[in-house]
Amino acid sequence: MQRWILSQKNSITVISAILIVLGFLGRFGFESMITFNSSLIVASLIGVAPIAIQAYQAVKVKVVSIDVLVTIAVIGALLIKNFEESAIVTFLFLFGSYLEQRTLNKTRSAIKELTELAPENAWKKMGDGNFEEVDIDDIDEGDILLVKTGAKIPVDGTVITGEGHINEASITGESIPVSKTKDKDVYAGTILENGTIQIRADRVGEDTTFGRIIELVEEAQDSKSEAERFIDRFSKYYTPAVLALGFVVWIFSRNIELAITILVLGCPGALVIGVPVSNVAGIGNGARSGVLLKGSEVIHDFSKVDTIVFDKTGTLTIGNPEVAEKEFYGDNIRETLGYLASVERESDHPLAKAVLQNIGDTTSYTVEKTEVIKGAGIIALINGHRIAVGNVALMKKEQVALPAKAKMDIQLFERNGNSLVLTAIDGELKVLMGIRDTIRPGVKENLQKLRNLGVKNLVVLSGDNQGTVDLVAKELGLTEAHGHMLPEEKAAYIKEKQEEDQTVAFVGDGVNDSPSLALADIGIAMGSGTDVAIETSDVVLMNSDFSRLPHALGLTKATANNMVQNIFIAVGVVLLLLASLLFSEWMNMSIGMLVHELSILVVILNGMRLLKYRLKKV
Amino acid sequence: MKKAIIQLQSLSCPSCLQKIESAVKRLSGVNKDSLNVLFNASKVKVDFNSEVITIEDIEKAIEDLGYPVIKSKVKPS
Numbered sequence: 001m002q003r004w005i006l007s008q009k010n011s012i013t014v015i016s017a018i019l020i021v022l023g024f025l026g027r028f029g030f031e032s033m034i035t036f037n038s039s040l041i042v043a044s045l046i047g048v049a050p051i052a053i054q055a056y057q058a059v060k061v062k063v064v065s066i067d068v069l070v071t072i073a074v075i076g077a078l079l080i081k082n083f084e085e086s087a088i089v090t091f092l093f094l095f096g097s098y099l100e101q102r103t104l105n106k107t108r109s110a111i112k113e114l115t116e117l118a119p120e121n122a123w124k125k126m127g128d129g130n131f132e133e134v135d136i137d138d139i140d141e142g143d144i145l146l147v148k149t150g151a152k153i154p155v156d157g158t159v160i161t162g163e164g165h166i167n168e169a170s171i172t173g174e175s176i177p178v179s180k181t182k183d184k185d186v187y188a189g190t191i192l193e194n195g196t197i198q199i200r201a202d203r204v205g206e207d208t209t210f211g212r213i214i215e216l217v218e219e220a221q222d223s224k225s226e227a228e229r230f231i232d233r234f235s236k237y238y239t240p241a242v243l244a245l246g247f248v249v250w251i252f253s254r255n256i257e258l259a260i261t262i263l264v265l266g267c268p269g270a271l272v273i274g275v276p277v278s279n280v281a282g283i284g285n286g287a288r289s290g291v292l293l294k295g296s297e298v299i300h301d302f303s304k305v306d307t308i309v310f311d312k313t314g315t316l317t318i319g320n321p322e323v324a325e326k327e328f329y330g331d332n333i334r335e336t337l338g339y340l341a342s343v344e345r346e347s348d349h350p351l352a353k354a355v356l357q358n359i360g361d362t363t364s365y366t367v368e369k370t371e372v373i374k375g376a377g378i379i380a381l382i383n384g385h386r387i388a389v390g391n392v393a394l395m396k397k398e399q400v401a402l403p404a405k406a407k408m409d410i411q412l413f414e415r416n417g418n419s420l421v422l423t424a425i426d427g428e429l430k431v432l433m434g435i436r437d438t439i440r441p442g443v444k445e446n447l448q449k450l451r452n453l454g455v456k457n458l459v460v461l462s463g464d465n466q467g468t469v470d471l472v473a474k475e476l477g478l479t480e481a482h483g484h485m486l487p488e489e490k491a492a493y494i495k496e497k498q499e500e501d502q503t504v505a506f507v508g509d510g511v512n513d514s515p516s517l518a519l520a521d522i523g524i525a526m527g528s529g530t531d532v533a534i535e536t537s538d539v540v541l542m543n544s545d546f547s548r549l550p551h552a553l554g555l556t557k558a559t560a561n562n563m564v565q566n567i568f569i570a571v572g573v574v575l576l577l578l579a580s581l582l583f584s585e586w587m588n589m590s591i592g593m594l595v596h597e598l599s600i601l602v603v604i605l606n607g608m609r610l611l612k613y614r615l616k617k618v
Numbered sequence: 619m620k621k622a623i624i625q626l627q628s629l630s631c632p633s634c635l636q637k638i639e640s641a642v643k644r645l646s647g648v649n650k651d652s653l654n655v656l657f658n659a660s661k662v663k664v665d666f667n668s669e670v671i672t673i674e675d676i677e678k679a680i681e682d683l684g685y686p687v688i689k690s691k692v693k694p695s
Contacts, residue, residue: 006684057683058633061640065633101630108628108658137691222656236636272633280658 002053009050013094019043020087040083047090048074064240069263072243073589076260088590089264096597100273103604107277110284110611111221115214117170117189122154123147125198136205143201149194153186156208157199164195171209171542216294217287221280223295228275235272242266257588265577265592270599274566277607282559285611290542291552296563298538302522302553303560304503308455309494309516311508312462312472314544315526317437321350323358324418325434327409336430338363339387340423343380346370351421354435373397377421388424400424406432417471436468440546444476449550449615453557457502461490491515507549524549554615562610566603573599619649622673624662624680624690634685638662641679647671668692 005012019039026035048071055067070093077086105112123131125144136154139145144160147153153166165177170189177193180186186199189210205211224232242263250259279296286293293299310316328336342365344352368381376397377390388398392410395402400422402410409432413420418434447458459480462469466483473481482493490506494516497504506513506520514536517523525537526544541548577595580587629635635655642662643650647670654663666676677687 003681003684054684058637061637061644061683063633063636063640065637066631067633097630101628104630105628111658218656218659218661221658235633239633269631273631276657 005050005053009094010098012046012050013091013098016043016047016087016091016094020091023087037083040087041078044074044078044083044086044090047087047094051090051093064243066239066267066269069239069243069246069267072246073260073263076256076263077589080256082257085589089593092590092593092597096593096600099597099601100604103601103608104277107281107604107608107611108221108284110288111217111280114170114217114287117152118210118214119152119154119188139201139204141201141204145199145201147186147192147197147199149192149196151192153188153190153192153199155188155199155201155205156203156210157186157201159184159186160198160200162195162197164197165193167191167193171213213292216292217283220293220295220298221283222276223279223297225275225296225300228296231271231275235268238268239266242268261581261587261589261592264589264596265574265581265587267593267596268574269596270570270573270603271567273600274570274603274607275563277604278559278562278566278610281607281610282555282562282613285613286552286555289548289551290545291548291555292540292542293552293556294538298522299556299559301503302505302539302556305455305505305522305553306502307457307459307497308450308505308507309459309461309490309497309520310478311490311506311513311516312460312464312469313437314509315507315546316443316460316472316476317439321354321419321435321437323354323433324436324438325413325416326358327406327432329403329406329429329431334363336423336425338365339382339385339425340389340431342367342382343370343378343387343389346380347372347378351419351435355421355433358433385425386427389421391420392422395422395424395429398424398427400427400429402429414467417468419468439472439475443546446547446550447476447478450553453550453553455553459493461485461493487513487515491519494519509544524552551615555610555613558613559610562607566606569599569603569606619665620668620673621652621665621693622663622676622690623693624664624673624677625688626660626662626680627686627688628660629657629685634683637683638680638685641683642676645671645676645679648676 020043023036023039023043026032026039051067051074052071055065055071058065058068070089074086074090077089120136121133122136122139123146124134124139125146126132131146139155145154145157149164159180159182161182163179163181166180166186167177168187168190171187180197186197187210188208206215245266246259246263249262250256253259275296279299282299283293337359341356341359341362344355346367365382370378370380372378373390373394376394377388379398380387388394388400406429410420413432413434416434416436418436421433421435422429423431450458457479459482460469460473460478461482463485464483469481469483485493490513494504494506498521503521505522505524506516507524507526508517509526517525517536522539523537524539524541526541526546539552541552573595577587577592635657638655639653642648642653642664647667649665652663652665656663662680664676673690673692677690681687
């Protein structure tokens with residue numbers, strides 16, 4: 001019975017609205033006080049039923065909830081035969097909670113969309129070799145699964161047979177489909193756009209990258225800041241206090257009307273709901289645009305950031321060194337490149353990879369002997385030729401004569417921020433290559449946006465040599481640039497800044513910079529959904545997209561502001577209501593309830609604005 | 619100890635949290651410190667001793683308050 005009444009809340013609201021209209025029609029249309037009173041009494045009684053049930057359940061577990069206050073107020077109004085007020089108050093309360101539910105669902109929609117991407121079923125290979133559709137909870141690591149065109153990948157796994165194109169937007173934010181063949185990794189929650197593949201489950205359920213992202217966002221939307229915990233504690237005692245106040249007023253003034261009005265005016269709705277609403281809408285906006293924010297504390301801190309420290313490789317730059325400039329000296333370029341490629345194939349140095357990538361397909365030679373000179377390069381024997389590949393120091397050591405043109409080229413390449421790879425054959429310089437890591441496109445504009453948002457210092461810290469770092473800093477207009485930094489030195493730098501009372505954010509790739517990520521007030525990981533990044537950081541920029549950083553900062557600032565606005569609205573409304581009760585004639589229960597419900601809707605609608613937030617053109 | 623994740627129909631009033639919290643805390647066999655009622659996610663997460671109390675008992679305590687349970691998941695913790 002109780003449950004049935006609660007489930008009929010919406011129809012009860014409609015019926016009580018009709019009865020109220022009917023009552024007023026009766027009174028002013030047909031001047032029938034009987035119609036008026038009887039419809040309003042019925043409206044009050046059916047309207048208060050669900051509220052009273054909720055109140056009863058609350059009292060049973062020793063909680064004084066808003067329902068308790070409203071129920072007592074309505075009963076009081078019925079006792080003093082003020083049917084008009086009892087009917088209108090119950091209706092407004094019911095209608096208000098209906099609207100709250102509707103609008104709250106809207107503010108939560110962004111995160112809901114994300115969680116609904118989680119796969120629910122999978123085709124599992126059974127003992128008899130056939131595939132059968134089973135619930136995702138019945139999948140274990142090591143199971144073989146079949147994924148058909150258009151379906152979601154159910155687990156993190158490895159492709160065993162077949163091939164196809166997968167849209168990984170839910171993990172990386174990148175919507176261009178990626179080709180997957182045997183032995184490639186696939187991720188839960190991504191979509192197979194064409195082809196059919198069989199995969200082996202490596203990680204399932206909450207252990208998948210997607211599962212962790214969802215869990216993180218879900219925890220984040222409900223994480224509470226210091227201020228919120230205070231409001232929570234406050235509201236625990238606030239409602240009982242209002243009840244006590246109403247009772248005291250009734251004892252002394254013997255004025256039931258006044259006492260029950262206090263109960264209605266004292267309802268704490270907007271104050272309690274205001275901050276969580278801003279929080280969920282802000283985090284929802286972020287989740288939708290590839291920025292994972294870990295909770296309201298992070299929002300608060302990030303909105304106040306003074307200094308942003310960047311790692312260079314992989315953050316400001318792409319992290320993939322490429323041959324940017326090259327010069328040839330002498331003839332037989334084809335043969336030289338063949339020798340060079342054959343030597344570099346023996347090496348696993350990152351520069352060697354860049355060289356090989358640049359040369360592409362070429363003739364291969366058998367390398368007879370190689371010798372690695374640490375910090376200089378490599379010397380090899382091919383077809384009786386002595387091939388030296390390395391830096392300027394190696395050339396000196398090998399007594400390679402550098403022509404005047406080469407000397408000038410070397411200077412120029414270095415000035416452009418290149419690492420140099422020289423190739424000499426039998427003591428004669430043949431090729432000079434300048435290799436550098438290119439700056440991510442759009443980084444400069446995005447840094448300017450950060451500055452416009454009020455960030456005072458933009459700093460780059462890098463393990464690279466000072467020259468390269470200075471060059472990047474100059475090109476991007478950074479405030480400070482430090483090279484030759486080890487991970488622990490980066491952390492020490494951050495600590496130093498924090499001791500100067502600055503709020504410091506660190507942006508890194510999350511792999512080798514975890515000390516700095518953890519130490520900074522806000523650790524921001526540029527992760528392509530890597531686990532480490534998700535674990536150790538406060539903010540994750542999906543798909544390593546640098547342009548999401550200004551959006552993230554703008555969003556946290558807007559969200560923090562929105563919270564303050566909501567607290568202001570809520571407190572303001574309560575003060576206004578109390579003041580008008582004391583100093584005005586017109587304040588009564590119905591108006592109080594109306595204003596109260598309106599204020600709740602206003603804070604929810606205000607929070608909802610954050611869903612549409614976008615960085616203004618700056 | 620087992621870990622329960624209970625998905626409720628969406629919660630819309632913060633005082634619901636207080637009610638659910640104190641109702642679940644009164645049950646014997648649940649780890650009070652582990653209880654977490656998530657308002658926006660409308661979920662209850664709690665560790666409980668499966669020898670003392672079943673997941674159905676916890677669900678019933680919440681449903682008796684008038685909050686329908688959509689689904690629940692129990693994992694070893």
